[in-house]
Amino acid sequence: MTTNVYDGAAGMLTTDSRWSVTYGKYVVYVDDARFEKLECFGDTVFMFAGKGAAIQQWKTWIRSSPGDDSQMPPHDGMSVCVVDANTNTVLFSARQDIVKEGAYFTGSGSIHAATCWTTNRCALRAIETAKERDFYTGGEVKFFNTKTRENNLYAPTNEVTMDMVRHAINERGVVMELATNKGLSPPFKRLPDLAANDAELQDLSGKLANGELQPEAPCDGMISEWSEDQKSKLSAVLGKVFGWK
Template sequence: MTTNVLDHHNRKVTSDSRWSITAGRQLIFVDNSGFEKIAERPLAVMICAGDAKLIDEWKRWFTTPIPANELPPTDRIELDGSFHEIYVTIIKKPEYAVVFSSGDYKQLEHRASFTGSGADFAMACYAINGCSEKCVDSASAQDPRTGGDVKYVDFQTMTSNVNGPYVSMQELEQMFSDRGTVMDLDTKQTSPISAMNKTEIAKALEAGRASIAAPTGRAPRAWTMEEKVAVSDAMRAIVEQEKAANA
């Protein structure tokens, strides 16, 4: 799953970098892939959780200078009949103003919001330390579906570690075969992916029987029409402000 944090007090967003596939009582995961859950544009940041294919489409849409009027899909049905969704939150630069959010977040007063399988662990750590990077690290030590380097955008210093080379969905899928790690969810023991696992994963992904995700930890739901209108309006305003800033 994942751990995403909206750090309102420190004006920062943070996320882990683990992507995973659940296969029975096994978790196959890849950390530090460069396929991030956070994306930036000149006057906004987007942080996502959920299905990797949907997140890929939303990141490409969000980072396009003039996004298409038609929104990317907000859910999809895999070939095995499973329903997948996406959480999207958009925060405006430089003032750190949340202009759109679709998802189920846990709130710690007005200080921070948390989502994903590691949300409870992260919130407990943040309540003591007040650090959104440290709390994602803390969640990764307790939640098997959170891990890898902590990614962030800091609105106070205007620094970020999410602007590496573009990594495609196809490249992410290949990483599962090249360097995936298998975890037994009962014992928490890990091992490098085997030749048999590689073949099984490749076939399952191609056949639509497996999905790469940073799951939300909540039952999936379809977006409302009000949410779709709201995100379109928010992006339209951001694009207009960027145009004005460059005029």
């Protein structure tokens, strides 16, 4: 449930703000939970998609300003695009769904975003289009403009965590039934309203509460393993970002 775009010419990174869990015939999602898919460190911007727990580890590690790569989190379960905000250069990317004409697209709505961007050359509009055509993309469009540094990222005093996202899904998550929600006018309802009378949703809610189920921003890249070459290249890039090399 996600769409990420980086438009290199415009210096614009954009994402949706939807997180979800899939369980049996159900997908349950929450929008605007304030756990960003973009993470800034100095003049570098990281754009993530994939498994929430993996992204959480990376965001926490980045914020620690690591002195070396000895505690670098595992790579699998996510896609990432790393951008130098001074030059708009992509320093590193892995597991992107579509790369064309200096633009990068990832997530379930990537094809819709790429089609829109090809015509309109607007990363913000591309996410809005994906929201209209992909159930798995939604919420406020988040952005970071490298040229002006303007952004609408949530900047809390305390870190927003996946635990908070899990709680938000249990409190106000919206339920989709995969077997029936085929049209563009979905009869979606909230998890708390349905779980009382549905054993499968009760089970889902309980596993969310105890952490057995973790939210995701699904993308194709989260199901394949990183190569040793990719890991080595990312480590070299991070060495420059954090000043190891």
